[in-house]
Amino acid sequence: MKMKTILATLCASLALTGCASWFEQGSKAQRGTVVEYLYPKGEAPTLKPGTPELRLPLRVGIAFVPGERFGDLTEADRNQLLSRVKAAFANRPYISAIEIIPTTYLRPHGGFDNLQQAARMFNVDVVALLSYDQVQFNDSNRLSLLYWTIIGAYLVNGDQYDVNTLVDASVFDVSSRQLLFRAPGTSQIKGSSPIVKFSEASRAARSEGFNQAVDQLIPQLDRELENFKVRIKEEKVAHVTEKRGYEGRGGGDSGLAGLALIGLAAVWRLRRAH
Amino acid sequence: MRTEQNVLLAITAGLVLVSNLLPGDGVEYDRAALAHGELWRLWSGQFCHWSALHLVGNLAALTGVAIVAGRTIRRWLALLPIAAPLLSVFLYFAAPSLERYRGLSGLVALLVVGAAIEGGTVGRLLAVAYLGKLAFDATTGSPSTLLPEGIVIAWPAHLGGILLGLLAAFGFRLSAAADGSE
Numbered sequence: 001m002k003m004k005t006i007l008a009t010l011c012a013s014l015a016l017t018g019c020a021s022w023f024e025q026g027s028k029a030q031r032g033t034v035v036e037y038l039y040p041k042g043e044a045p046t047l048k049p050g051t052p053e054l055r056l057p058l059r060v061g062i063a064f065v066p067g068e069r070f071g072d073l074t075e076a077d078r079n080q081l082l083s084r085v086k087a088a089f090a091n092r093p094y095i096s097a098i099e100i101i102p103t104t105y106l107r108p109h110g111g112f113d114n115l116q117q118a119a120r121m122f123n124v125d126v127v128a129l130l131s132y133d134q135v136q137f138n139d140s141n142r143l144s145l146l147y148w149t150i151i152g153a154y155l156v157n158g159d160q161y162d163v164n165t166l167v168d169a170s171v172f173d174v175s176s177r178q179l180l181f182r183a184p185g186t187s188q189i190k191g192s193s194p195i196v197k198f199s200e201a202s203r204a205a206r207s208e209g210f211n212q213a214v215d216q217l218i219p220q221l222d223r224e225l226e227n228f229k230v231r232i233k234e235e236k237v238a239h240v241t242e243k244r245g246y247e248g249r250g251g252g253d254s255g256l257a258g259l260a261l262i263g264l265a266a267v268w269r270l271r272r273a274h
Numbered sequence: 275m276r277t278e279q280n281v282l283l284a285i286t287a288g289l290v291l292v293s294n295l296l297p298g299d300g301v302e303y304d305r306a307a308l309a310h311g312e313l314w315r316l317w318s319g320q321f322c323h324w325s326a327l328h329l330v331g332n333l334a335a336l337t338g339v340a341i342v343a344g345r346t347i348r349r350w351l352a353l354l355p356i357a358a359p360l361l362s363v364f365l366y367f368a369a370p371s372l373e374r375y376r377g378l379s380g381l382v383a384l385l386v387v388g389a390a391i392e393g394g395t396v397g398r399l400l401a402v403a404y405l406g407k408l409a410f411d412a413t414t415g416s417p418s419t420l421l422p423e424g425i426v427i428a429w430p431a432h433l434g435g436i437l438l439g440l441l442a443a444f445g446f447r448l449s450a451a452a453d454g455s456e
Contacts, residue, residue: 093373250377269393
């Protein structure tokens with residue numbers, strides 16, 4: 001009988017202490033960096049001399065950098081985030097189209113050759129590559145002691161997470177392979193949850209982290225775009241030409257024909273006056 | 275009334291002079307800069323030019339229209355400092371693809387309406403021919419030899435000028451009716 005009691009106590013304590021081992025302590029990261037994608041195997045960036053030539057209106061591609069693993073950010077989630085960036089810049093007169101390039105069209109460590117292939121496929125001149133770095137830290141707080149009551153594992157927020165997200169947009173001119181400008185967006189989400197809901201809650205936080213980072217990225221990207229336009233004017237960082245039919249720059253001018261019409265009318269009027 | 279008109283004419287001349295002496299980048303109609311609060315461009319953008327040839331062409335057109343309309347064109351010329359920002363606002367909403375603009379011809383279009391009203395048969399014929407030219411520019415997007423390469427004729431400015439001219443004509447008629455009843 002005594003032996004049975006000891007065994008039962010041992011099994012119960014093993015099962016309960018197992019709660020701690022069910023929960024993933026420490027940190028979790030998912031990242032895709034533009035450097036690893038464009039310059040694989042530590043390749044040094046090769047710079048072509050000269051300034052990039054941009055022909056307005058531009059066709060722009062936008063894509064997430066292919067990472068080693070995307071974790072819980074699905075292709076649909078990525079497309080949704082890219083669609084929001086696309087919507088924010090779609091009405092610019094100097095942009096004729098924004099194409100979302102699915103990550104499946106980009107190869108991990110594909111380099112500029114892969115980027116140029118995708119750009120040709122989607123017929124874009126410039127590509128905005130979104131790299132990301134998300135780290136989640138998990139910790140238990142003092143309330144986790146109540147997990148020993150079993151019911152506490154369902155009701156007490158004894159575990160906490162801290163999700164830090166960085167999304168960085170780097171805009172490249174595909175033909176010259178030059179970085180035109182970049183803008184970051186960051187977010188930090190902290191929260192807590194009972195152990196049984198921790199996985200679901202932290203996944204939602206990671207997803208929200210990307211949303212918030214993209215929300216912050218859009219105005220930053222807009223600001224950098226305006227700065228880039230100023231730098232084109234003042235520092236000549238790029239040479240801008242217009243495609244045929246582009247009406248971005250207009251002149252209030254009657255043209256030679258209009259001038260001739262007005263001239264004829266004026267001469268007629270003067271002759272009638274005499 | 276006469277004094278007010280003279281003041282407005284002086285302001286018109288001043289705007290032409292200042293807008294063409296200052297660097298074009300700082301005074302042109304620039305959609306993004308306007309959105310950032312650089313409101314002087316509402317005026318200066320309608321008076322500055324892309325080149326000396328462009329300026330000469332527009333001043334020649336203005337002189338021709340003034341000859342057709344006769345001395346009464348003064349009251350129309352005096353309207354230009356008021357019409358310029360209205361025309362820029364029209365371009366802002368009606369031509370979202372037009373990022374940058376320079377030129378007096380939108381306001382010359384307003385004066386063409388004046389010539390149609392003040393200039394008799396010749397003025398009316400000029401206005402009809404001008405409308406034909408506007409329709410041609412709008413449908414073909416033809417370039418102008420008076421403009422530097424890469425810059426197209428901004429026909430919405432001419433359309434806006436004509437609409438503002440019609441509004442001014444209506445205003446003058448109301449004013450004349452009010453004076454007559456007194």
